[in-house]
Amino acid sequence: MAGIRWVGFDGDDTLWKSEDYYRQAEADFEAVLGAYIDLGDARTHRHLLEVERRNLKIFGYGVKGMTLSMIEAAIQLTEERVSARDLHRIVEIGRATLQHPVELLPGIREAVERIAADHEIVLITKGDLFHQEAKIAQSGLADLFHRIEVVSEKDEPTYARVLRELQVAPAQFAMVGNSLRSDIEPVLALGGWGVHIPYHVTWALEAEHGVNGDAPRLRVVENPGQLPDALAKIEGSVGP
Missing domain, CATH: 1.10.150.240 (Putative phosphatase; domain 2)
Structure with a gap:
């Protein structure tokens, strides 16, 4: 594996x-x-x-x-x-x-670049297609991703489809996101890994989830600079 x-x-x-x-x-x-x-x-x-x-x-x-x-x-x-x-x-x-401006979170570009140097990376974002496409283009990050998915919902069937198309087993996939409900819970349920990076404010509907803080395949970081180390530790858990 x-x-x-x-x-x-x-x-x-x-x-x-x-x-x-x-x-x-x-x-x-x-x-x-x-x-x-x-x-x-x-x-x-x-x-x-x-x-x-x-x-x-x-x-x-x-x-x-x-x-x-x-x-x-x-x-x-x-x-x-x-x-x-x-x-x-x-x-x-x-x-x-x-029409709001696209403002990258501090340190995120550097973190994505570091992770992209060692892994294939995919952007999985949900929402209105036109608005998401505009934000992706304005972010200046599109060229860093090997694949981009704009989806209508982030649930187990959606992630399962994406993983099938990427030809990757859930245990070989890690999802980074601020929403436990949309970014972490479905991936953990499939057998993948989740890296939660909390944002200072969360929409009430996104706060509804069933993720336990001590879930074995969940890692939590405080800022983008900690993402590469968190993924390295996951690699250590998965093994060669």
Whole structure:
């Protein structure tokens, strides 16, 4: 059995900032609704989250789905009193979020370059195809990856398909990402390795997972600079 042959990387909040812009969009959305409802009511945020959860299977992940969910939630929460002008403001919130700059996380390029020198690497990111493709192009990292996958969902069937196409056994694959739910849990379930690099803020739906902190094939790092050493230790566990 060879060691780790392929290393996968998540995109949003692993390679570049993303959730910060979504949180700003939510704050701007609440500012619009403040003219109609009491923002101190915790049900406002929960309602938007539930609308987004319900719409995931229809609109998918990403800014466009978020914007449509915001419009739906605004209509419901205001009992259809929200004005056309304010609906347009919500559309503009979505447009601004789609156009945010791509800002690499500190040290990530150097870490990816070091890992790519010893392993085949694949970028596996989910969300709206156009937006993800634009972010990948703007990141300046595309040339470092041997393969790029933009997927609609990150679950066991998706990872199993990617591993089949890469012709790599799960035990020879390690996934690096900030989301335990999307980047780590499905890979561990298949028999692969996970390297969790937490981000300072996580979308509530991504925080729902069943990963135990002491899972034997899970490693946790604090910053990108620790990734090469974490993978080296995994290699030591897998053996030659």
